[in-house]
Each structure stands twice: as C-alpha cells, then as structure tokens.
Amino acid sequence: MSLSSRHLLGLKEVPKEDIQLILDTATTFREVLERPIKKVPTLQGKTIVNLFYESSTRTRISFELAEKRLSADSINFAVSGSSVSKGETLKDTVKNIEAMKVDMIVVRHACAGVPLMLTKISNSNVINAGDGIHEHPTQGLLDMYSIREKLGKLEGLKVCIVGDVAHSRVALSNIYGLKTMGAKVSVCGPSTMIPKYLDELGVDVIHNIDEAIQENDVLNVLRIQLERKAREYFPSIREYSQYFGIDRERLEKNGKDIVILHPGPINRGVEISSEIADGSSQIILQQVTNGVAVRMAVLYLLGTLN
Amino acid sequence: MKLVLKNVNVLNPNQNVNEKNVNVLIEDGRFKNIGKLTDAEMKDAKVLELDGKYIVPGFFDMHVHLREPGREDEETVVTGCNSAANGGFTGIACMPNTDPAIDSAEVVTLIKKQSANHLVDVYPVGAATVGRKGEVLSPMAELKDAGVVGFSDDGIAIKTASILKRSLEYAKMFDLPIIEHCEDESLAGGAMNESINSTLLGLPPIPSVAEDLIVMRDILMAEYIDAKVHIAHISSRKSVEMVRDAKKKGIKVTAEVAPHHFTLTDDAVKTYDPNVKMNPPLRTKADVDEIIKGLKDGTIDCIASDHAPHSLEEKEMEFEYAPNGIIGLETQIGLAFTELYHKKVLNLEQMIEKLSINPRKILNLPIPEIKQGEVVNLTILDVDSVWTVDKTKFKSKSSNTPFDKRLLTGKSIGVINKGQMFFDGKFTKI
Numbered sequence: 001m002s003l004s005s006r007h008l009l010g011l012k013e014v015p016k017e018d019i020q021l022i023l024d025t026a027t028t029f030r031e032v033l034e035r036p037i038k039k040v041p042t043l044q045g046k047t048i049v050n051l052f053y054e055s056s057t058r059t060r061i062s063f064e065l066a067e068k069r070l071s072a073d074s075i076n077f078a079v080s081g082s083s084v085s086k087g088e089t090l091k092d093t094v095k096n097i098e099a100m101k102v103d104m105i106v107v108r109h110a111c112a113g114v115p116l117m118l119t120k121i122s123n124s125n126v127i128n129a130g131d132g133i134h135e136h137p138t139q140g141l142l143d144m145y146s147i148r149e150k151l152g153k154l155e156g157l158k159v160c161i162v163g164d165v166a167h168s169r170v171a172l173s174n175i176y177g178l179k180t181m182g183a184k185v186s187v188c189g190p191s192t193m194i195p196k197y198l199d200e201l202g203v204d205v206i207h208n209i210d211e212a213i214q215e216n217d218v219l220n221v222l223r224i225q226l227e228r229k230a231r232e233y234f235p236s237i238r239e240y241s242q243y244f245g246i247d248r249e250r251l252e253k254n255g256k257d258i259v260i261l262h263p264g265p266i267n268r269g270v271e272i273s274s275e276i277a278d279g280s281s282q283i284i285l286q287q288v289t290n291g292v293a294v295r296m297a298v299l300y301l302l303g304t305l306n
Numbered sequence: 307m308k309l310v311l312k313n314v315n316v317l318n319p320n321q322n323v324n325e326k327n328v329n330v331l332i333e334d335g336r337f338k339n340i341g342k343l344t345d346a347e348m349k350d351a352k353v354l355e356l357d358g359k360y361i362v363p364g365f366f367d368m369h370v371h372l373r374e375p376g377r378e379d380e381e382t383v384v385t386g387c388n389s390a391a392n393g394g395f396t397g398i399a400c401m402p403n404t405d406p407a408i409d410s411a412e413v414v415t416l417i418k419k420q421s422a423n424h425l426v427d428v429y430p431v432g433a434a435t436v437g438r439k440g441e442v443l444s445p446m447a448e449l450k451d452a453g454v455v456g457f458s459d460d461g462i463a464i465k466t467a468s469i470l471k472r473s474l475e476y477a478k479m480f481d482l483p484i485i486e487h488c489e490d491e492s493l494a495g496g497a498m499n500e501s502i503n504s505t506l507l508g509l510p511p512i513p514s515v516a517e518d519l520i521v522m523r524d525i526l527m528a529e530y531i532d533a534k535v536h537i538a539h540i541s542s543r544k545s546v547e548m549v550r551d552a553k554k555k556g557i558k559v560t561a562e563v564a565p566h567h568f569t570l571t572d573d574a575v576k577t578y579d580p581n582v583k584m585n586p587p588l589r590t591k592a593d594v595d596e597i598i599k600g601l602k603d604g605t606i607d608c609i610a611s612d613h614a615p616h617s618l619e620e621k622e623m624e625f626e627y628a629p630n631g632i633i634g635l636e637t638q639i640g641l642a643f644t645e646l647y648h649k650k651v652l653n654l655e656q657m658i659e660k661l662s663i664n665p666r667k668i669l670n671l672p673i674p675e676i677k678q679g680e681v682v683n684l685t686i687l688d689v690d691s692v693w694t695v696d697k698t699k700f701k702s703k704s705s706n707t708p709f710d711k712r713l714l715t716g717k718s719i720g721v722i723n724k725g726q727m728f729f730d731g732k733f734t735k736i
C-alpha cells in the first residue's frame with residue numbers, strides 16, 4: 001500500500017484509503033513511542049527541512065521528533081536568523097535550500113497556498129504544517145487518530161468544531177478529513193466567526209453550545225487566537241466564555257460526558273475551563289503524543305514512496 | 307508621404323459610416339480620399355493590402371496605470387504607450403497613483419512631455435485629493451489647465467462622503483467626471499472575493515458589498531450634486547444593477563468593466579497564481595452574468611483594461627503578499643472580441659462604441675472621424691484572426707498576465723495616429 005500523492009498539502013483531495021493507511025501506519029509508530037528506545041531506522045539518509053515562516057512550538061517540535069525517531073537528518077529553518085530577514089524571496093530561499101539536496105520540506109507559513117507554491121518550485125516532497133487560514137492536514141489527521149483511538153471508529157460519529165472557524169486552519173482539515181471518513185460534521189460559534197458560505201460544504205452551522213453538546217459525540221474546540229484579529233469578532237472574552245466556553249457546569253447541565261479535543265495551546269478559562277482541559281476523560285494530551293505518531297506515519301509513507 | 311489602405315471595410319457608428327471594400331488614401335496624416343482611388347492617387351504610395359479588415363476610430367483605454375513617475379522599472383510612459391499601440395489603442399487615460407501622485411501640474415506636464423512624440427495620445431487623470439489621501443482637494447483647476455481629463459483617487463475610493471461631495475461640486479465646474487475605485491475602506495484588505503472559494507482556499511475575503519456600498523454612495527451623491535461619476539472596473543452583480551437603475555433615473559453615472567471581470571471567475575484563484583490577484587477581485591459566475599447583461603443593455607458604457615504593471619519579483623510572492631493587478635493593454639481587444647463579439651453579446655458597432663467612442667465621450671474628448679480631410683486616428687482590426695497570447699512578445703515592461711498561452715479570436719493589426727503608424731511590430735512616420 002502506498003499513498004496516491006507525493007505531497008500532503010491538505011486533506012481536501014486525500015482519498016479515504018490514504019487516510020486509513022496513514023492512521024493505521026500511525027498505530028504502528030504509536031507503539032514504537034512506548035518502547036524504551038523510541039527510534040527506527042526507516043528514513044535513514046533522508047534529509048528533511050522544517051521551513052517555519054511562522055512561530056510554532058508544538059507542531060515544529062512534533063515534526064522534529066517524528067523526523068528524529070525515523071532517523072532522518074532534519075534541519076530547522078525559522079524566519080528569524082535566516083536570509084528572509086534580509087529580504088530574500090520565498091522562491092529564492094526554497095531554491096537555495098533545495099540546492100543543498102534535501103528530500104522533504106515541512107512548511108508552515110502565514111499565507112494560504114504556500115505549500116502548493118513550493119511543489120511548483122521544488123522537487124522535494126512537501127508537507128503542509130499549516131498555511132494561513134487554509135489547512136493543517138497533520139492536525140486533522142491526528143484529531144481523527146485520537147477520536148478513533150478513543151471511540152473505536154470515525155464512520156457515523158457526530159463531530160462539532162467549536163469556535164473561530166473563520167480564522168482556523170484546523171477547521172477545514174477536520175471538515176474534509178472527517179467527512180471523507182464518514183463522520184457527520186457541524187460547526188458551532190459566533191456567526192462572525194463562521195465563514196458566510198460554509199454550509200455549501202455540507203456542514204451544519206449552529207450557534208448554541210448546549211445544542212452542540214447534546215447533538216454530538218465529539219467536540220473539537222478551537223483556540224481563540226487572542227493575539228490575532230479574532231479579538232475583533234466578538235464583544236468580549238467574558239461574553240465568549242459565557243456563551244461558547246465549555247466548563248463542568250455546562251457539561252453537567254447537559255448531563256453528558258463528551259469527548260473534547262483541543263489543538264492547543266489552550267486559553268484556559270476562555271474556550272475551555274482548566275478543569276475540563278485536565279479532566280481524565282479528555283484526550284488533549286494524548287492528541288499531542290498521537291501527533292508525533294501521525295507525523296511519523298506521514299513522513300514515512302511519503303519518504304518511502306519513490 | 308502617401309499611404310493606401312487597400313480593400314478595407316470602414317466602420318464608425320458615431321458617424322453612421324459603414325462602407326465595404328474601399329481604398330483609403332492617407333497623405334500627411336490626413337484622410338485624402340476614401341472610395342475608389344485613381345492610378346494617379348495610387349502612384350508612389352505605400353500600399354497595405356488589407357483584404358477585408360476593418361478600419362475603425364482608434365481604440366481608447368480609459369484606465370491604464372503607467373508607473374512613471376515612481377516605478378519606472380515596471381512601466382514608463384513610453385513603454386506603456388508602446389504596449390497600447392501593440393494592443394490596438396491610439397489613446398489612453400493614465401491613473402494618478404504614481405509616486406508622486408498626479409496631483410500637480412508638474413507631474414501632468416512630465417507625463418505629457420514623455421508622450422508628446424508618441425503615436426499614442428496620453429491623457430492623465432488627476433488625483434481628486436492631494437496625495438490621494440482624501441483630506442484636501444487637489445488643485446483641480448490647475449490640473450485641468452495642464453491637461454487632465456478627470457479626477458480619481460484610484461487604488462482606493464475617495465475617503466469620505468464629505469470630500470467626495472466637494473470633489474463632485476468642484477469638478478462639476480469643469481464638466482469633468484470623478485472616476486471612482488469603489489471599495490469601502492473598512493471592508494478592504496482581503497486577498498480574493500468572498501465566496502465558497504475564499505473559504506476553501508483559506509484566503510482573507512473581500513465581500514462584494516464593499517464595492518456595492520461605495521457605488522451606492524457615489525450614485526446618491528451624483529444625484530444630489532447633479533454631477534458626473536464614473537464607476538471604474540465594475541465587478542459585482544449588485545453594482546451593475548444599481549448603475550442600471552440610476553441611469554434609468556437620469557443620474558449622471560457611467561461605468562467601465564475590465565476584460566478579466568467578464569472572462570474569469572474566482573475559480574481561477576484555485577491555482578494561487580498571483581497573476582489572478584487583482585482589486586476588485588475576480589467574482590462569481592452570477593456577477594459575470596450580470597456584467598454581460600450590463601454590457602448588452604448599455605448599463606456598462608465601456609471596456610477598460612486597468613493595466614497594472616508589476617515587477618516579476620513582486621508577482622512571484624506568496625498570494626497574500628503579492629500586489630493587486632494585471633497588465634491588460636495587449637490582451638484587451640482579443641479578450642473582448644473572443645468573449646463578447648464572437649459569443650454574440652455585442653455586435654461590431656457596439657464593440658466599437660465600448661472600445662473607442664464611449665470612453666472618449668465620458669472624458670469629453672473628440673471622437674476621431676473617418677472622412678476626407680480629417681486627421682487619421684484609427685485602428686486596423688482583424689475580427690477573425692485566431693492567435694495565442696505570448697507574454698514574451700509584449701511591449702509592456704511587465705508581464706504579469708494570467709492570459710499567457712490563451713487562444714483568442716480577434717486582434718488589432720495596426721494603429722495610425724499623429725502622423726505615425728504602428729504596423730508589423732514597427733513604428734513608422736507616414
């Protein structure tokens with residue numbers, strides 16, 4: 001079995017069999033991560049560049065760990081300290097990196113479409129680690145992996161994505177991936193944070209968080225990006241957490257234990273209370289562990305494709 | 307020098323001229339005779355065998371960005387004029403968002419001087435406000451005397467309703483139009499049209515209502531002041547509807563559309579090619595359909611390219627970082643004939659009105675006539691020529707076009723104006 005594409009740019013075009021293959025392969029690597037020596041020689045001799053044009057802690061470390069555990073040589077390229085600050089264009093940077101004979105590029109960029117652009121100027125396998133407010137496919141995959149791990153399946157599940165859907169790269173990847181795998185997807189958030197035409201994707205839009213809890217098996221609670229523009233889209237943090245935040249009271253009121261995912265980093269007390277975030281039934285930290293396994297699977301499957 | 311255009315069809319709806327298979331004698335830049343020529347008249351003349359091509363009043367593009375002064379690396383007055391001639395235009399109006407802006411007689415004079423000896427007539431559009439900042443009226447009287455044909459803060463709309471009101475009141479004294487880039491500032495700043503595609507592509511959206519709001523404001527203000535407003539590069543369904551209604555009421559509003567807005571939809575953005583990034587952005591099929599309807603019923607008066615040269619390195623950037631705009635002078639005639647004439651939206655007379663006559667009317671410029679004794683200002687048109695766009699052959703200094711390699715039907719094969727001819731890729735004195 002192998003993947004049908006040599007890049008992972010988003011989950012929009014990825015067929016069910018490929019997602020299945022990635023998740024199954026991740027299960028194998030998940031087991032490796034529990035071993036005393038968490039390393040396999042699979043990608044020995046491959047060179048992977050982590051090209052991060054936007055600050056990221058968890059995604060970058062997760063990729064880096066995944067690369068190291070597959071025995072690949074990895075290089076980190078972050079914006080500060082590189083030639084970008086001297087005004088070099090993206091195209092020149094990528095051409096230069098490629099001239100150093102790399103095999104794969106993991107890219108994070110504030111602009112949508114950059115991973116696709118890279119496939120046109122480079123021969124490496126390109127993996128999207130988040131582009132603008134477009135896609136973040138490995139996050140989508142690790143979310144699906146975590147749901148499957150917890151509930152045993154994806155097909156037929158009802159999953160609601162909660163929060164700032166309009167400014168999220170996680171939302172779209174979740175919507176595509178989950179729908180491909182046969183889950184029913186809805187979104188819940190203030191109407192200013194839901195794109196105007198989202199329903200055309202076959203996604204239900206609701207604005208009542210209690211209804212979301214009642215109707216769904218899983219909530220994937222997005223981070224409110226307080227440091228970005230998001231702050232202009234609702235009246236106050238207080239109002240947001242009152243009407244869309246999730247805490248024990250709200251869950252108890254609805255009499256329901258529900259699986260809650262969060263891509264992190266969490267704004268404790270805004271979209272989700274500490275109690276819920278740390279609660280034993282939640283899988284937020286497992287998501288992080290699973291993230292490494294899923295990224296190992298993606299790197300392995302793409303890196304051994306040729 | 308004597309020049310004979312042999313076997314041409316002469317068409318000028320403005321004079322009700324429509325003659326087939328005639329010979330045209332041009333001497334010292336004027337029409338000497340049109341019809342059957344005697345042997346004596348043909349003697350010593352340079353003869354162009356045109357075999358049923360049309361000659362029409364020279365095409366005019368009323369929305370061109372020359373980058374001089376300021377960004378001469380992207381386009382100069384002369385390269386822009388070369389591009390216009392190659393595209394089939396004998397006249398252009400150039401927009402004031404240069405650096406410095408066209409807000410003083412000095413800049414107008416510079417542009418006039420640079421284009422003085424060129425075949426193509428260049429008419430600058432003055433800034434409506436100083437530095438296009440929307441604060442203080444530009445010296446409109448002085449600009450008018452220096453030769454501007456309208457006022458605009460193009461690139462952005464005139465900032466506030468109050469300065470728009472004063473601009474219209476003041477420009478009305480000279481009977482010159484205010485040309486508006488219609489976009490509400492508070493809704494601006496996105497990278498593409500707001501639609502399902504902006505969601506799918508994760509690009510920050512510009513809603514069409516940003517355009518509609520300013521079109522509405524401008525129509526109301528034009529009615530209130532009873533002054534002329536010209537809507538530049540109209541792109542949204544609702545805006546076309548509003549202009550249609552306003553015209554019915556007798557409000558002095560006119561509108562232009564750029565070829566990309568009737569040729570492409572925002573589906574084209576799926577490639578993330580910065581050469582489909584422009585402002586106003588490509589819209590949806592419903593918008594394109596309404597534009598086609600507006601062209602047909604006369605709501606949209608003319609076609610203008612919004613020729614916007616940008617350097618290669620700027621257009622090779624990330625989509626969201628790349629500047630807005632594409633060049634259009636050398637693809638405009640081909641796109642217009644392919645999409646409008648050959649698809650039977652407009653007939654040949656209407657095409658000429660929208661590409662030659664109406665833009666001059668909007669700017670109060672004389673319309674070239676094709677008759678004995680008149681100065682020659684014409685475009686030679688081959689409506690059935692099938693050709694492939696090749697950006698490496700452009701005369702423009704820039705090459706930012708999404709239409710490279712596109713197959714088009716209909717093109718200009720030459721232009722004559724100011725005693726000069728551009729034909730076969732060369733300028734000659736006639």
